[in-house]
Amino acid sequence: MATSTVHRIERGEMHPTVELLSDIVTAAGARLVVEPQPDPAASLVGLALTIRDDNLIESPVTVVRHAAELVSRFMTADRETRGRMIAADPPSTGDPRWDAFLAGVAEWLASQAGVPSPRWASRPKRFLSHGWWVSPRRSLRAWQFAGTPASLQKRGVYLHRESLVNV
Numbered sequence: 001m002a003t004s005t006v007h008r009i010e011r012g013e014m015h016p017t018v019e020l021l022s023d024i025v026t027a028a029g030a031r032l033v034v035e036p037q038p039d040p041a042a043s044l045v046g047l048a049l050t051i052r053d054d055n056l057i058e059s060p061v062t063v064v065r066h067a068a069e070l071v072s073r074f075m076t077a078d079r080e081t082r083g084r085m086i087a088a089d090p091p092s093t094g095d096p097r098w099d100a101f102l103a104g105v106a107e108w109l110a111s112q113a114g115v116p117s118p119r120w121a122s123r124p125k126r127f128l129s130h131g132w133w134v135s136p137r138r139s140l141r142a143w144q145f146a147g148t149p150a151s152l153q154k155r156g157v158y159l160h161r162e163s164l165v166n167v
Contacts, residue, residue: 001027040066041073044102048090057095060134064163067105071164074109082113089120097132097157099125104152105164111151128156135159 001023008014009024016024018034025032038049047063047070050056056063074085086106092099103126110117120126133141134157145153147160 041069043085043088044070044090044106045088046070048093048098048102051093051095051098052091057093057098060136063098063101064134064159067101068164071105071109074113079113079115082109083115086110086115087118089118096125096128100128100132100155101134101152101157101159102126104149104155104157107151108149108161108164126155131156131158133158134163 001020005014006024009016018032022032038046038053040047040050047066050066051063056066070085074082077085086109090099090102093102103121103123106121107117133144135144140160141158144158144160147162148158149161152159
């Protein structure tokens with residue numbers, strides 16, 4: 001490989017393929033290992049996988065923080081990317097509460113962006129039969145109820161919209 005190619009990669013002028021990176025790493029006496037990890041801010045699928053795989057079911061603060069990161073990325077994305085971020089049916093998190101939460105967030109984001117709400121979000125398994133307050137703080141319930149987006153309320157999930165916006 002030409003030295004100029006390596007130099008261009010180092011300066012950020014060239015974005016190498018995985019094959020080229022593998023060649024460089026092999027020449028250096030190592031092996032390139034690519035291990036994709038779920039990105040909770042990339043899409044609702046990534047968020048669902050993170051909740052399930054990182055066992056965050058009982059960590060509402062962490063999940064809400066990840067959801068806020070997703071909302072932030074969604075709001076700055078172009079229309080096509082926004083559609084992709086919410087279109088795919090996320091796998092079950094293992095907890096019907098978080099599954100309903102994901103559907104409510106999907107519908108809320110769709111309405112905010114003026115894109116169609118994904119069909120998967122309307123499935124019966126994405127609704128709770130009893131209300132669930134994401135935050136355990138009873139003193140915040142009136143505020144949470146008043147500020148919960150309708151798409152979450154109708155699923156029985158209560159979380160103020162400000163919790164989903166990165167500050």
